[in-house]
Amino acid sequence: MALIKKKLIVKNKQGLHARPAALFVQIANKFDSRITVSRGEEEVNGKSIMGILMLGAEKGSSIFIEADGADAQAAIEELTKIITSKEDL
């Protein structure tokens, strides 16, 4: 079991919104680890589209993602890609 927490800056120009948010949730749900995303005081379940949308993380905002479970390492790696991708997703 591993617990990994990582600070990231949202690079995607759409922010964690719309398509990127949907993709984030879809990928998070592929992992068994518990995934939490936080921004400031707000902390939400990373497998929830409602949660991610409520964060309202725009481009340039800094967020923490935390994964807790056997596949935490892989989960963090995949999710980092989405958050830091500058390409259209």
Added chain:
Amino acid sequence: MIKLKGIAAAAGISIGIAHKVGKEELVVSRKDITEAEIPLEIQFFEEALIKTRREIIELQKRIGFEMGKDEAQIFDAHLLVLEDRMLIEEVISRLKQDRLNVAFIFQEVLKKYVSIFEKIEDEYLKERISDINDVGKRVLRNLLGKEKKILSDLREKVVIVAHDLSPSDTAAMHKNRVAGFVTDAGGKTSHTAIMAKSLEIPAVVGVVNATTVINTGDMLIVDGTLGVIIVNPDQRTLDSYHTEEEKLKGAAERFFSVKDLPAVTLDGIKVEINANIEFPDEVPAVKLHGGEGIGLYRTEFFYMNRKDSPTEDEHYRAYKYVAEEMNPYPVIVRTLDLGGDKFSSQFQIPHEMQPFLGWRAIRFCLARPEIFKLQLRAILRASAHGNLKLMYPMISGVEEFRQANKLLDEAKEELRAKKMPFDEDIQVGAMIEVPSAAMTADILAQEADFFSIGSNDLIQYSLAVDRANEKVAYLYEPSHPAILRLIKNVIDSAHKADINVGMCGEMAGEPSLALILLGLGLDEFSMPPQVIPELKYLVRSITLNQVKEIAEGALRLSTGKEVAEYAQKKLREILK
């Protein structure tokens, strides 16, 4: 017999039995449960979720098949909401904590999310609220064990009467079981109107008291062309509409049969019949209806409903796709026409007293050259892949046209420096929609490669009528003698300078007025794809001399009403 008036949302006539779709009342009562009942409630919840999921997937499949994948994508968002972990976990944890029936708790949790999202200032989230409500209703219905009166189960053809219809309501209806739509709410651009138009089913919206006056089982005539509903018509009215309906049906078949033939008059004059589009996905519809080009490709959507700015590549990819798909036919791309009634969320366009007379379209673009040139470069790059032309909206005189061309030259120079290919001879046109441009068309014609008359704005500016204002909307008359004279001046000036004139406003797709326009010498007509077959049929039924006479006759009349009646009469004679 009662006659109701509404907004004509999708043209055509249909006669059928009313089927009222009530504003669904899902009454959820609050019930205490014992600890022993908790697992059972959780089981109910899970079953409802699974059932809802199945319903959504089935619906999505059918819509994808009937209307294309874009319409079906609405339901991807619905599935994400349905499967949302936070939502599900919150329902289950509150169920255990509060010991209340799951339907009640689910409704409460849903309300909470909706109220949170409503407070966030964000266009995208606002749209998601309707998804959440839509999905929530489905789940609740399943939880309450209520079968939705599934509209897709309708056996016979009916006219759907409702207060308002949600996207999933409209989408759930089988095209061949619905004869028409009538709603209390909505306007020309409401969801119901757009869906009905794409399904080619007559619809009248904004009828205000439709659901109070009409009962299920009433005989209804839906006249989606005039925006009229007749409830329980008398035999005479019914007969006359039946004849009309048959005639329309026969006519539609007649029109469709010539859609792939060239638009040539009986005496051999070729006219261009093109389509107006906003999205690249509309290209298949253009081809299906026999369009031989795109006369107006609107580009504002790149800037609507989003926070960031589109990249040059994003523009380029869309233009390239349309250019390639339509090749060798022409595609006229209109540069950004923001402002007026089309606002973007990204630019700080200040609130204006009279937005239609304000900082919009080419005025905005000339003031923001970085945005304008980005688009121009993308259009130029795409011009290497097909027959692209470009035109500037809202040109009020030749100076603006020159300024825009100067920026176009800069954009060309930038591409040459980067060795990027483009069509060096790309044609550049001016939209004629401001009266000053129409009056000075002879000057503009010396420098523009073509004209395209934007009749909607030209009419509203010339007649000083805001047609969204219902108190004065009656003054909005495309057939007004002033409009005919302005158009004549534009066409004559263009032809003297040997350039072509098109029209991309609604007037071009209005068959009776198109007769006059043909007679005035308009070279190109651009309209919604669905109207193309009818216009082609019309062109193929006339001779140049015949329409010239009609145009001359129209120019001698003194009021818009006289012109409209005259044109209708001539049209009937030709199509009889």
